[in-house]
Amino acid sequence: MRFATVEYQGKTFVAAVDKAGEMVTPVSVGDINDLFRGQRGEPKGQAIALSAVKLKAPVPLPLRNIMCVGKNYHEHAKEFSASGFDSSSTGAADAIPTAPIIFTKVPQSVIGPDEPIRYPTGVSDQLDYEAELAVIVGTGGRGISKAEALKHVWGYTIVNDVTARDLQGRHKQWFLGKSMDTFAPMGPWAVTADEVDLASAGIRCWVNGELRQNAKIADLIFDIPTLIETISAGMTLLPGDIIATGTPAGVGIGFKPPRFLKKGDVVAMEVDGIGRLTNQVG
Numbered sequence: 609m610r611f612a613t614v615e616y617q618g619k620t621f622v623a624a625v626d627k628a629g630e631m632v633t634p635v636s637v638g639d640i641n642d643l644f645r646g647q648r649g650e651p652k653g654q655a656i657a658l659s660a661v662k663l664k665a666p667v668p669l670p671l672r673n674i675m676c677v678g679k680n681y682h683e684h685a686k687e688f689s690a691s692g693f694d695s696s697s698t699g700a701a702d703a704i705p706t707a708p709i710i711f712t713k714v715p716q717s718v719i720g721p722d723e724p725i726r727y728p729t730g731v732s733d734q735l736d737y738e739a740e741l742a743v744i745v746g747t748g749g750r751g752i753s754k755a756e757a758l759k760h761v762w763g764y765t766i767v768n769d770v771t772a773r774d775l776q777g778r779h780k781q782w783f784l785g786k787s788m789d790t791f792a793p794m795g796p797w798a799v800t801a802d803e804v805d806l807a808s809a810g811i812r813c814w815v816n817g818e819l820r821q822n823a824k825i826a827d828l829i830f831d832i833p834t835l836i837e838t839i840s841a842g843m844t845l846l847p848g849d850i851i852a853t854g855t856p857a858g859v860g861i862g863f864k865p866p867r868f869l870k871k872g873d874v875v876a877m878e879v880d881g882i883g884r885l886t887n888q889v890g
Contacts, residue, residue, distance in 0.1 A: 610883075611649065612797035613640055613668055613720075614661040620668075622649065623656070625797055629883065631655040639668055640798060644746050644762045644847040665720040666765055666798040667744070672849055674718070674742075674792060675839060676769060678709035678782065680829050680854025687862035708830045708838045711782045713769070713852075717792040724890030725770055726790040727871050732772035735869040735889065738855035739813035739821050739877035742767040743832055744798055745849040752840040757833035760845065763800040766877055766885045767852045768793040773861055773868070793875075793887040794850075804881035806832065811856060813877040815869070823856030825879070 610625040614632055622640050623632035633656070635649030643649050679685040685704050719725070727735065746762025769786060770793070776785035806825050813821035830838070835851055860867045869875070869889050876886040 610797050610799045610803065611635070611640055611643060611666065612795075613664045613666050615664055616656060616661040620664065623661070624649065624651065625658070626655070630658055632658055632661060640666060641668075641848045644744060646746070663721045663796055665718045665794040666796075667718075667794065667848060667850060669715055669718070671715045671718075672846065673712035673714055674767065674850045674852055676711050676713055676740075676786070676852040677830065677835060677854040678711060679703075679705050680708070681823060681827050681856040682829060683823075683857035684855055684859065684862070685829070687857050687859070704829065708835055710839060711786070713783075713792050714787040717787050717789060719790050719793050719887070721793070721795040721885055721887070723793065723887060724790065725768075725793065725869075725875070725887050726788075727869075727889050728772060728788055731788070732774050732785070733868070734773040734866070736771045736773050736860040737813060737815065737820075737869060737875045738769035738771060738859055739811055740767045740769050740852040740855050741804075741809075741811055741825055741879050742794070743835070743851040743853060745845045745851070746847055748844060748846045748849075750840055750842075750844040752836050752845070754833040754837045757836035758801070760836060761801045761832065762847070763798055764804050764879070764882060765794055765798045765850075766796070766879050766882055767850070768875060768877060768885060768887065769852055769855060773866070793885060795885045796883045799882050804879065809880040811877070811879050813858065813875065815867075816874055821856050821858035821877075825853075827856065828853060
C-alpha cells in the first residue's frame with residue numbers, strides 16, 4: 609500500500625493512495641508514524657482527487673537525523689573518488705569502501721514534493737543531486753542480524769540527498785554540505801515493503817528532462833540487510849527511522865567539467881514501485 613501525508617482545506621492528515629495515483633482516501637491514524645508502529649490505517653471519509661491536495665513529506669517532523677550511506681554503488685564510488693571531492697579516499701585503490709560509510713542529515717532539511725530546493729547563494733555554488741531509495745524502519749531493535757533485518761522494514765520512500773560539494777570538500781566531512789535547509793526532498797509518499805521488488809527495481813534521476821542516473825537497487829555494494837545490521841549493532845533503531853541507502857553514478861560531480869544545479873533546474877527521480885519525486889531549484 610501507499611500512504612501520503614497531505615494537506616487539504618487547511619488540514620493535514622494521512623491518506624492511502626490508490627494504485628493509479630489519482631485518488632487519496634483519509635485513514636484513521638494521527639500521523640504516519642502510527643502506521644510504522646503497527647497501527648492499521650482504516651479508511652475514513654470520502655476519496656479526494658490527488659490533484660486537489662498538497663503532498664507533504666511523507667514522514668513529518670519530529671524525526672531523528674536521516675541516516676545516510678556514502679559511496680554505496682560501485683560506479684558512483686569510482687566517479688566520486690575521481691572527482692577530487694572525496695576526502696574519504698586517497699585514490700583508486702580505496703575507491704570502493706570495505707565497510708558501509710554512514711553519515712547523517714538533520715531532519716529540518718526535509719521538504720516535500722514540488723517544494724523548492726533553496727539555492728544557497730553566498731554559501732555554496734556547487735549544488736548537486738543524489739537519487740536514493742530510503743528505508744523506513746517499522747519494528748525497532750538493536751543488534752539486528754542480516755537474516756532478520758528485512759522483518760524490521762516497514763517500507764520505502766525516495767530521498768534526494770542534495771549536497772553542497774564545495775562545503776563537503778572544504779570541511780573534510782559531509783554533514784554541513786548535506787544538511788542545509790531544503791537539502792532533503794522526500795516523497796512522493798511512503799510505500800509498504802511489498803511494493804518494492806529489491807531484486808529488480810530501478811532507480812533513475814533526470815535534470816531538466818535529461819536522464820542522469822539509471823541503476824538497479826540490486827547494484828548496492830552493501831545491501832539493505834547489511835546496512836540495518838551495521839547501524840543497529842550498537843544503536844537501537846526506532847519505528848520511523850529513515851536510512852537513505854546511497855546514490856548511483858551520474859551525479860553532477862561525475863561529469864567533466866562538473867554539472868552543478870542552477871536556479872530554475874528541475875530534478876525528478878523515480879524508484880520502481882514507489883513513484884516520482886520532483887523539485888525545482890529556487
